[in-house]
Amino acid sequence: xxxxxxxxxxxxxxxxxxxxxxxxxxxxxxxxxxxxxxxxxxxxxxxxxxxxxxxxxxxxxxxxxxxxxxxxxxxxxxxxxxxxxxxxxxxxxxxxxxxxxxxxxxxxxxxxxxxxxxxxxxxxxxxxxxxxxxxxxxxxxxxxxxxxxxxxxxxxxxxxxxxxxxxxxxxxxxxxxxxxxxxxxxxxxxxxxxxxxxxxxxxxxxxxxxxxxxxxxxxxxxxxxxxxxxxxxxxxxxxxxxxxxxxxxxxxxxxxxxxx
Numbered sequence: 001x002x003x004x005x006x007x008x009x010x011x012x013x014x015x016x017x018x019x020x021x022x023x024x025x026x027x028x029x030x031x032x033x034x035x036x037x038x039x040x041x042x043x044x045x046x047x048x049x050x051x052x053x054x055x056x057x058x059x060x061x062x063x064x065x066x067x068x069x070x071x072x073x074x075x076x077x078x079x080x081x082x083x084x085x086x087x088x089x090x091x092x093x094x095x096x097x098x099x100x101x102x103x104x105x106x107x108x109x110x111x112x113x114x115x116x117x118x119x120x121x122x123x124x125x126x127x128x129x130x131x132x133x134x135x136x137x138x139x140x141x142x143x144x145x146x147x148x149x150x151x152x153x154x155x156x157x158x159x160x161x162x163x164x165x166x167x168x169x170x171x172x173x174x175x176x177x178x179x180x181x182x183x184x185x186x187x188x189x190x191x192x193x194x195x196x197x198x199x200x201x202x203x204x205x206x207x208x209x210x211x212x213x214x215x216x217x218x219x220x221x222x223x224x225x226x227x228x229x230x231x232x233x234x235x236x237x238x239x240x241x242x243x244x245x246x247x248x249x250x251x252x253x254x255x256x257x258x259x260x
Contacts, residue, residue: 023202023220025186028052030069033076033172040122040153041168042160048078049160054201062199064190065161070224074147075178077171081190081199082161087154089120091193094152094169097213098178099185104217105129108138112185112216113178117150119167124150126177129216137213147174186222187214 032050037043051069058064067078079094093116100111108129117124124144131140149172154165169190178184188201198207202220 023204025054025066025068025201025220025222026052027068027070027075027222027224029224030071030076033069033071033074036076036170036172038149038151038170038172040151040170041155042078042080042158044158045160051076051078056199056201056203058199058203062192064199066188066201068222070175073175075171075173075175077169077173077188079169079188079190080155080159080161081167081169081192082159084166084192084194085164086194087119087165087167088193090118091191092119092152092167093117093191094171095187095189095191095213096171096173097185097187097189097216097219098173098222099216099219100179100181102181102183102185102221104185104219106215106217108213108216111179112139114139114187114213115148115150115171115173117152117169117171119152119154119169122151124148124171127213139213145174145177147176148172182224184222185216185219187216187219189213 028051030050036047042048048067051067054066054068056064056066061083063083065080065082067080069076077096095114095116097112097114100113103109103111105112110128110130112129114127115124116127126142126144126148127139128142129138131138133140149170152167152169155162155168156165157163189207190199192199200207200214202218205214205218207214
């Protein structure tokens with residue numbers, strides 16, 4: 001039995017690990033997010049320290065440090081574009097998108113939301129899927145929900161990664177709008193107007209227009225293992241199935257064995 005269990009468990013864990021590795025962000029719960037000063041930059045030494053870190057490095061050397069966390073009724077996102085030393089206020093921008101039910105539709109649904117803010121701006125724009133208009137990419141502008149914050153600014157000497165000024169973007173997104181879930185579809189886009197180029201996450205997404213949001217079917221996942229999880233998340237369910245299968249095979253062999 002041990003042999004079957006080990007082999008099957010290894011295969012299951014390996015397959016789920018590969019599936020989650022490239023296009024998944026693991027968000028963390030943090031009790032320090034209510035201390036964040038929303039000014040569009042890293043304001044003091046420990047401000048975003050108690051959050052998850054994903055380092056995004058692109059082929060041309062562009063480096064983005066992405067911090068994510070959640071606390072109470074908000075999701076927090078900080079995108080620090082460390083390598084960008086030439087910037088354009090009101091031209092550079094960031095957009096963060098959530099697929100509430102992680103359904104990955106080709107055409108955006110009503111449960112798909114995007115939050116956009118341009119450099120030097122303190123008023124974000126909120127877009128919701130479900131629009132019948134093709135030229136808008138299936139999104140429409142809606143009123144900003146209560147509690148939403150989106151602000152972008154230029155870093156200063158307090159930045160954790162570089163003292164050279166560069167753009168950075170802060171978001172506080174209400175779960176009252178995007179829902180509370182252990183898994184969201186997720187997309188991040190950073191537009192560099194000087195290069196006329198979008199740096200996306202997942203990095204496989206290639207865009208030819210700053211005005212077009214990629215289909216939710218191409219988004220990755222943002223997963224919160226410490227939020228209200230389903231009773232059996234997929235990896236656990238798969239492992240449980242493997243254990244049951246191993247027990248079944250072993251017992252079947254035992255009962256079918258007929259000694260002479």
